[in-house]
Amino acid sequence: MPTTILAKRRLIPGKTSELVLDAPHIAAKARPGNFLILRVADKGERIPLTIADVDPEKGTVTIVYLVLGKTTAHLETLEAGDAILDVCGPLGAPTHIEKTGTVVCVGGGTGIAAMHHIAKGHHRAGNHVVAVIGARTKDLLLFHDELSAFCPEVLVTTDDGSLGRKGLVTEALRDRLASDQAVSEVVAVGPVPMMRAVAETTRPFGVKTTVSVNSIMVDGIGMCGACRVTVGGKVRFACVDGPEFDGHQVDFGELCARLGAFRDQERLSLEKFHECRCHDHKKA
Amino acid sequence: MTTKKPKSAPRTPMPEQPAALRRTNFSEVALGYDLSMAMAEASRCLQCKKPACVQGCPVEVNIKDFVGHLARGDVVAAFQAIKETNSLPAVCGRVCPQENQCEGSCILGKKGQPVAIGRLERFVADEFAARSACEELTGQPECVVTRDELRAACIGSGPSSLTVAGYLASRGVKVTVYEALHELGGVLTYGIPEFRLPKAVVRREIAALTQSGVTFVTNWVGGKTFTIPELFERGDKAVFIGVGAGLPRFLNIPGESLIGVFSANEYLTRVNLGRAYAFPEYDTPIFPGRRVAVLGGGNVAMDAARTALRLGAEEVRLVYRRSKEEMPARAEELHHAIEEGVILECLCGPVAFLGDERGYLTGMTVQRMCLGEPDESGRCRPCPIEGDTALLPCDLAVVAVGTGPNPVLLSATPGLEKNRRGYVVVNEETGETSIENVFAGGDIVTGSATVILAMGAGRRAAKEIARRLLAHA
Numbered sequence: 001m002p003t004t005i006l007a008k009r010r011l012i013p014g015k016t017s018e019l020v021l022d023a024p025h026i027a028a029k030a031r032p033g034n035f036l037i038l039r040v041a042d043k044g045e046r047i048p049l050t051i052a053d054v055d056p057e058k059g060t061v062t063i064v065y066l067v068l069g070k071t072t073a074h075l076e077t078l079e080a081g082d083a084i085l086d087v088c089g090p091l092g093a094p095t096h097i098e099k100t101g102t103v104v105c106v107g108g109g110t111g112i113a114a115m116h117h118i119a120k121g122h123h124r125a126g127n128h129v130v131a132v133i134g135a136r137t138k139d140l141l142l143f144h145d146e147l148s149a150f151c152p153e154v155l156v157t158t159d160d161g162s163l164g165r166k167g168l169v170t171e172a173l174r175d176r177l178a179s180d181q182a183v184s185e186v187v188a189v190g191p192v193p194m195m196r197a198v199a200e201t202t203r204p205f206g207v208k209t210t211v212s213v214n215s216i217m218v219d220g221i222g223m224c225g226a227c228r229v230t231v232g233g234k235v236r237f238a239c240v241d242g243p244e245f246d247g248h249q250v251d252f253g254e255l256c257a258r259l260g261a262f263r264d265q266e267r268l269s270l271e272k273f274h275e276c277r278c279h280d281h282k283k284a
Numbered sequence: 285m286t287t288k289k290p291k292s293a294p295r296t297p298m299p300e301q302p303a304a305l306r307r308t309n310f311s312e313v314a315l316g317y318d319l320s321m322a323m324a325e326a327s328r329c330l331q332c333k334k335p336a337c338v339q340g341c342p343v344e345v346n347i348k349d350f351v352g353h354l355a356r357g358d359v360v361a362a363f364q365a366i367k368e369t370n371s372l373p374a375v376c377g378r379v380c381p382q383e384n385q386c387e388g389s390c391i392l393g394k395k396g397q398p399v400a401i402g403r404l405e406r407f408v409a410d411e412f413a414a415r416s417a418c419e420e421l422t423g424q425p426e427c428v429v430t431r432d433e434l435r436a437a438c439i440g441s442g443p444s445s446l447t448v449a450g451y452l453a454s455r456g457v458k459v460t461v462y463e464a465l466h467e468l469g470g471v472l473t474y475g476i477p478e479f480r481l482p483k484a485v486v487r488r489e490i491a492a493l494t495q496s497g498v499t500f501v502t503n504w505v506g507g508k509t510f511t512i513p514e515l516f517e518r519g520d521k522a523v524f525i526g527v528g529a530g531l532p533r534f535l536n537i538p539g540e541s542l543i544g545v546f547s548a549n550e551y552l553t554r555v556n557l558g559r560a561y562a563f564p565e566y567d568t569p570i571f572p573g574r575r576v577a578v579l580g581g582g583n584v585a586m587d588a589a590r591t592a593l594r595l596g597a598e599e600v601r602l603v604y605r606r607s608k609e610e611m612p613a614r615a616e617e618l619h620h621a622i623e624e625g626v627i628l629e630c631l632c633g634p635v636a637f638l639g640d641e642r643g644y645l646t647g648m649t650v651q652r653m654c655l656g657e658p659d660e661s662g663r664c665r666p667c668p669i670e671g672d673t674a675l676l677p678c679d680l681a682v683v684a685v686g687t688g689p690n691p692v693l694l695s696a697t698p699g700l701e702k703n704r705r706g707y708v709v710v711n712e713e714t715g716e717t718s719i720e721n722v723f724a725g726g727d728i729v730t731g732s733a734t735v736i737l738a739m740g741a742g743r744r745a746a747k748e749i750a751r752r753l754l755a756h757a
Contacts, residue, residue: 001501025509039466045558045567046466070567086466088503218558218568221464221505222690223474223530224550230541235534240692254541257643261543265569272564 002083003038006060011142016066016110017076018052024059026051026089032097032121033212033244036061036089037220040074044085047071048217048239050114050189051090053146061089064113064142070269077277091220092243095210099126100184104176105151106132106169106198108190112142114212115189122187123150130155130183132172138163169194170201177205185210188247192256199247209247213238213255216262229255295397296325303623307593310478310561313620314378319357322407326355329399332391337401340389342740343370343447347386347401354404362408370405371450371493372443372739374413374485375472377406380736381614413488430458430497434753437462437520439506439693442470443735444726445526446490447742448749449498455750459498460520464505464692467557470528472735474557475549477587479594483556507696512722521756522721522749525708526742529727531688535579539637540683544571544645548580548588548684555591573680576600577648579634580684581611582732586618588682589626600626601676605633605653605666631655633666635673637681647677687732694728707731715745723749 007020026036035050053062065072078084095118103122107115112133123129129150134157135141141156141163148154155172156164165172177183185208188198195211202209215227215238222240229238232249236242299315300306306313317325335348346365353361366373382388382402390398434457438445441463449459467473469486494500504510506527515523532547534540551570554560558568576592578585581604592600602621604611607630611618622628631653638647652672655664689706701709701718708717708724715723725741727733 001503025504029509043559043566045569086503088464088466088505089508091505091508218550218553219465221508221530221692223532224553225532225534225547226550228534228541235536235541254643258541258543261571262569265563269564269567269569 002085003087004083005078005080008078008080011064012140014067014076015140016064016142018062018064018113019075019078020060020062021084021087022059023061023087023089024056026061026087027054027056027059030054030061030090031094032118033092033095034090035092035220035243036063036087037091037217038063038084038088039086040071040078041085044074045071046086046218046220048091048214048220050117050212050243052113052116052143053120054117064110066110069266070273073270073273088220092239093241095121095187095244097121097125097127102128102130102180102183104130104132104173104183104186106173106186106188106190106194107143108134108169108188108194110142111188111190111194111212112147115187116143116146118187118189118212119147119151127184128152130176132157132169132176134158134169134172136160168197170197173198174201177202177207183207186247187244188212192252192259195247195250196252199250199252203248210244211247211250212243213245213250214243215255215258229258292392292396293328295328295400296321296403298400298403303620303625306479307590307624310594312482313479316410317403317407319359319407322354322404323357325400326351326404328392329355330391336389336391337386337399340386342385342736343376343743345370345373345386345405350408351399351401351404354408359408359411363412366405366408369743370739371447372489373405374409374489375443375481376736376739377402377404377409378481378485379472379476379734381734383615385736409489410485429456431456432458434458435460435520436522436524436749436753437515438524438526439512440464440470440526440528440726440728441468441490441500442526442528442726442738443472444528444738444742444745445470445524446493447739448524448526448723448725448746450493450496451743451746452750452753453493453496453498455754457750457753461498461500462504462506462510463500463502464508465557466502468500468502470526474553475584475587477552477556477591478561479590480587505692507693512697512719516721521753522723524715524742524745524749525693525717525722525724525728526726526738527690527693527728528738529687529689529707529732531690532683533686533688534683535634535685537634537636539639539645542637542639542645543643544573544639544679545637545681545683546571548578548584548682549687551588551682552584552591555595561591561595570595571680573597573678574599575678576680576682577603577629577676577678578682578684579603580686581606581613582684582686583613583617585682585684586613586621586626588684590621590624592680592682593624593626597680601629601678602626603629603632603634603648603650603676605631606663607631607655610663629676631666632674632676633668638675645679645681647675648681650674650676687727689728689731705731710745713744714748715741716748721752 227238230251350365559566560570723745726738
């Protein structure tokens with residue numbers, strides 16, 4: 001049964017959007033850290049997307065995507081009222097959440113949306129949640145208001161200094177850790193280089209650091225091992241054992257290399273999609 | 285003087301695509317009989333008083349009768365006889381290892397060639413491709429009306445669950461089948477390639493089940509989207525677990541995470557479920573391999589090797605620790621693979637994968653083996669020949685060394701007893717697990733086996749479920 005898009009919000013026009021999906025069976029079960037797998041249309045591929053928010057009462061799940069390849073480009077053409085052919089979830093192990101004191105949640109790019117649901121979970125468990133979010137410039141910053149609604153501290157960094165502190169999230173994080181010995185955990189969600197930098201920033205402080213790895217997935221239910229990642233020398237499947245792992249143990253170099261495995265085919269697929277659409281426009 | 289009994293006529297050959305042509309496409313290799321071939325083959329059957337073939341069939345197809353009807357050219361009667369016990373004849377006729385089942389028990393096989401029962405079953409099922417299964421079975425456009433108060437659920441939509449669903453639906457039970465992937469059929473869809481089992485055939489068999497009242501739900505993951513207690517809360521009286529053994533085993537040798545090393549499950553799922561052979565018309569990409577090494581000697585290894593050839597590999601090697609004689613793959617599959625150009629690299633065990641600085645696979649170190657004494661499995665144990673290692677260049681490696689039980693559903697089901705290897709423990713007579721009215725069958729009980737054994741297990745469980753449900757109805 002196709003899943004209806006109830007609302008669409010363009011967060012960064014043409015680049016990043018938020019979709020609210022009518023999926024009560026997923027909303028009833030989804031916990032922070034879970035993701036779903038979707039297939040936009042017939043002939044489509046399966047892609048994983050983290051659940052950014054849920055409303056079990058309304059029966060909705062919220063996802064946020066960055067337009068990167070063919071499937072997300074196709075998704076970006078859909079509007080409220082349209083349907084996604086296949087949506088499967090909630091998948092993955094939920095975030096381990098307990099009341100521990102102060103938790104710093106770091107988000108970069110679209111990862112901020114994924115981090116949002118985790119931060120909310122920590123807030124609900126009674127933790128003092130510090131959000132650290134960064135972007136190139138202020139127009140590209142996501143979920144500032146949403147996080148401010150429940151985080152007592154939202155530390156913002158931009159590369160150009162247009163909002164908050166000029167610089168990288170890791171600089172804000174380092175200063176925050178240096179001034180407060182009581183941080184019990186740091187959670188980071190974002191591009192691999194960012195998560196790796198966060199793990200290196202927290203390592204000298206000895207603070208528990210959790211990252212949400214974004215490996216390539218096919219089924220998302222532990223059937224194939226496409227998403228395997230080396231953690232502490234052991235091979236783990238991100239879709240069932242993760243996607244969250246100890247950031248100090250993840251082999252980020254390997255993860256980064258494996259993410260590029262299909263780069264040529266991904267480019268070809270996107271080019272073909274744009275050609276087809278260009279052709280359609282000409283006809284119209 | 286002893287008179288020699290005349291040898292029976294040889295079996296009617298099956299037309300197939302020539303090897304040179306078929307290795308360039310994903311179309312079915314075996315092309316099937318026509319009516320005159322089928323009648324000629326069916327008339328070889330001796331119509332034994334006590335047919336041994338039927339005992340050889342795990343779902344107890346009335347082979348004697350269906351072949352008898354076919355010999356007289358009565359295809360409809362033959363179809364009805366098969367459908368009484370087998371809900372997936374077009375699948376079974378294609379992928380069953382008949383040499384170990386029905387045909388292995390055929391009396392003609394003692395002196396000559398057994399009746400080609402699988403090919404005949406396939407012919408009959410295919411003859412009904414475009415017709416309504418209900419109409420042919422009951423004379424009615426609508427099948428048996430299922431009774432809403434009699435409800436059961438199957439988790440997984442592979443061969444064992446489909447058998448349970450078909451059996452129960454024909455007895456008035458309202459069955460819902462939950463599938464985690466977006467397409468139905470389990471291994472029939474994501475595992476077995478199009479050139480052995482066209483997906484249209486699988487869809488057709490499933491359409492016939494839908495017609496008989498079975499409801500199918502895709503994208504629902506047992507243990508994630510729903511749990512077994514929730515199914516009972518919703519009114520199901522019995523639950524069948526048929527989730528297969530889909531967890532891929534890896535070799536745990538250095539370099540296994542290099543780009544270009546795939547589990548057979550991933551490689552085949554991309555190609556079969558994602559139709560990656562038609563990329564970029566379909567979106568799922570597949571890694572192009574020029575020199576391919578497939579590790580393993582079972583049917584999955586054959587499927588992966590033959591798939592790699594069809595995707596344009598220049599060289600495909602099957603790397604196997606033992607010798608050709610010990611390979612667990614069906615003789616026919618191995619024969620087809622060799623005919624198509626797959627190279628056998630026997631007595632050869634992988635030691636490490638090697639890669640370049642960007643993380644791409646460039647080759648493998650392999651250890652040459654010799655055969656020692658037979659082990660517990662009865663097969664000769666492979667022993668390394670000290671110091672005899674070699675470098676095997678390859679840019680794609682497919683690991684096809686078996687699977688284990690997937691933990692997703694099992695770990696979300698407290699109270700479900702499992703054995704040492706993590707498979708579900710059942711009562712052998714009834715298929716019931718340690719939880720009352722929860723049954724299981726197929727690979728999640730036995731470990732990787734065959735389609736027909738999974739169907740046999742499904743049939744056993746379905747009989748017990750039907751007995752209990754109908755006793756209370």
